[in-house]
Amino acid sequence: MSNQYDEIITKYRFEEGNIISLLQDTQNKFGFIPQDAIFYFARTLEIPVSQIYGVATFYSQFYLKPRGKNRITVCRGTACHVKGSERILMKIKKEIGLDTHEDTTAGLEFSVDEVACVGACSIAPVVIINNKMYGKSSPDRLIKEIKAIMK
Numbered sequence: 001m002s003n004q005y006d007e008i009i010t011k012y013r014f015e016e017g018n019i020i021s022l023l024q025d026t027q028n029k030f031g032f033i034p035q036d037a038i039f040y041f042a043r044t045l046e047i048p049v050s051q052i053y054g055v056a057t058f059y060s061q062f063y064l065k066p067r068g069k070n071r072i073t074v075c076r077g078t079a080c081h082v083k084g085s086e087r088i089l090m091k092i093k094k095e096i097g098l099d100t101h102e103d104t105t106a107g108l109e110f111s112v113d114e115v116a117c118v119g120a121c122s123i124a125p126v127v128i129i130n131n132k133m134y135g136k137s138s139p140d141r142l143i144k145e146i147k148a149i150m151k
């Protein structure tokens with residue numbers, strides 16, 4: 001029986017140990033790695049489920065649940081922390097309707113990630129909204145950008 005993951009799996013069937021590529025292709029296609037994909041890969045490739053989960057959870061690039069259409073990344077490294085990144089993070093989350101512990105809005109409009117230093121400490125605090133970097137930004141300016149996306 002054909003499955004939606006067959007195209008991806010066919011590429012890697014004969015390449016042993018290429019779980020990372022398998023997961024990257026799955027995430028590129030679906031935006032995250034569905035649980036049933038992991039079970040399907042494990043069964044089809046005869047790899048333990050725990051081994052695939054191990055890789056998927058080890059690398060922060062992989063998401064095991066759906067992500068928002070718009071991505072906001074708040075740097076939480078030391079320099080950004082000193083410059084108020086926590087306050088910025090909380091303001092952004094409040095603006096888009098997320099609780100402190102949540103990272104993706106219910107309608108999948110936004111996902112918010114916290115990362116360690118992104119290597120731009122001289123312009124701290126740093127926030128990245130849909131691949132555009134904002135440095136030395138006030139919470140108000142960032143909220144304005146986010147509101148523009150919401151429209």
Ligand code: FES
Pocket residue numbers: 075076077078079080081116117118119120121122124125126
């Ligand atoms: S700590 Fe944020 S860019 Fe370095």
